[in-house]
Amino acid sequence: MPLALPLGTDDLTRCRFAISPLCQTHEALRMLRRPSRHGYHRSWLRRMRSTVTGLDLASLWLFMPPPGGYTPDFLGAPPEEPYPCFEDELARMRATDPALAHAEMTRSLACTPGLAESPRGRGALDDPAATVRRLADLTELAWHALLAPDWPRHRAVLEADIAHRSRQAADGGLDALLTGLHPAVDWADHTLTLRRYVDVPDAQRPDGRGVLLMPSVFVWPDVVSGFARPWQPTVIYPARGMGRLHTEPVPRPPEALARLLGHQRATVLAGLATPSSTTDLARRHALAPSTVSAHLSVLREAGLLVSRRQGHYVLYGRTALGDALLDRGVGPEAV
Structure with missing residues (x-):
């Protein structure tokens, strides 16, 4: 039953x-x-x-x-917080x-x-x-x-x-x-x-x-x-x-946006469908962490990203302006 x-x-x-x-x-x-x-x-x-x-x-x-057997609950007890x-x-x-x-x-x-x-x-x-x-x-x-x-x-x-x-x-x-x-x-x-x-x-x-x-x-x-x-x-x-966590392909940015920002920087922006860390982005895009960090700094200064600390990590996510750029595939003057 x-x-x-x-x-x-x-x-x-x-x-x-x-x-x-x-x-x-x-x-x-x-x-x-x-x-x-x-x-x-x-x-x-x-x-x-x-x-x-x-x-x-x-x-x-x-x-x-x-499957169907019992795993001790103390191995993964329900959290209190x-x-x-x-x-x-x-x-x-x-x-x-x-x-x-x-x-x-x-x-x-x-x-x-x-x-x-x-x-x-x-x-x-x-x-x-x-x-x-x-x-x-x-x-x-x-x-x-x-x-x-x-x-x-x-x-x-x-x-x-x-x-x-x-x-x-x-x-x-x-x-x-x-x-x-x-x-x-x-x-x-x-x-x-x-x-x-x-x-x-x-x-x-x-x-x-x-x-x-x-x-x-x-x-x-x-x-x-x-x-x-x-x-x-x-x-x-x-x-x-x-289901998309490990299988989702790296998105390709719009060509106009890639010309405006540079291909790597535009690809990093496009890849932030969910908040991610520098290490995660580096692995996903096959880039050096220092390269990703430099791109993230520029994108954040331009108002296209925000960052927040979560434990030992800093997560980056797109702002509404960053989303709008990807949706239109054009420069800020058209937003």
């Missing part, structure tokens, strides 16, 4: 969104375990192949069973109660017959505190190797999804938001039903704390729900636009 989440009045008034870099890291790792199901990210998988080969992630793979940084989430993971970790790891290992009794399984359960530390160290390694270089672009996609759904709620109320969450999610009679998710006897039910909605780049084609206590009930769904 599908998983049904009946939402009372308190739950509806406390529904919230969040973006979790820790959760995204483990969703990316799960995707690496079953790449055939994630055609949208084939270019990312090809780019990460050599990186993954150089990582020893066996201890993490131990707790990522086949809307936009936590990875370091804060990792510190919270490191502080996991060993008794809770033991219970969740036992449940995960039981999904694969014989794994709990294997030397690796017994070793992990014999010292849960040490296992949590080891899993946290590997998660930090995976974050820096697999996700951190792309995180500004990923976060921009996730933020755009939340902005879109917030507008849906503003225009049509929570009914419009929950009805349009995903084709596999139904909303009727105050019940959120995940049709592709199997119900289990101890599934977490909303209890007045609300439901946390988290867009994900890597969860497709699934919708995932966290159900183990003490975590807040959570629905993780595929973000809008995630």
Whole structure:
């Protein structure tokens, strides 16, 4: 049977969104375990192949069973803040109660017959505190190797999804938001039903704390729900636009604009469909970071870009004037 989440009045008034870099890291790792199901990210998988080969992630793979199995929730616990940084989430993971970790790891290992009794399984359960530390160290390694270089672009996609759904709620109320969450999610009679998710006897039910909605780049084609206590009930769904994240070709600027600004500078401007960092733009356009930085400075001084700091990154995005130039493909005098 599908998983049904009946939402009372308190739950509806406390529904919230969040973006979790820790959760995204483990969703990316799960995707690496079953790449055939994630055609949208084939270019990312090809780019990460050599990186993954150089990582020893066996201890993490131990707790990522086949589809339908349980992954310990403490590996990617629902964040308490809307936009936590990875370091804060990792510190919270490191502080996991060993008794809770033991219970969740036992449940995960039981999904694969014989794994709990294997030397690796017994070793992990014999010292849960040490296992949590080891899993946290590997998660930090995976974050820096697999996700951190792309995180500004990923976060921009996730933020755009939340902005879109917030507008849906503003225009049509929570009914419009929950009805349009995903084709596999139904909303009727105050019940959120995940049709592709199997119900289990101890599934977490909303209890007045609300439901946390988290867009994900890597969860497709699934919708995932966290159900183990003490975590807040959570629905993780595929973000809008995630299919173009790694496959979208570099746009070609209008010829008139390229003549006005120079081809490279116009291409950088055209490539800022979503806010991006200097490093991301350099990789996307096959340019040196110093070259991209120089182009961005000129474009910002001309009023075509704005920048904002986000954690350790500076993200650049087009202004209305920059959008207008691309739409018309002509110089500022025609805007």
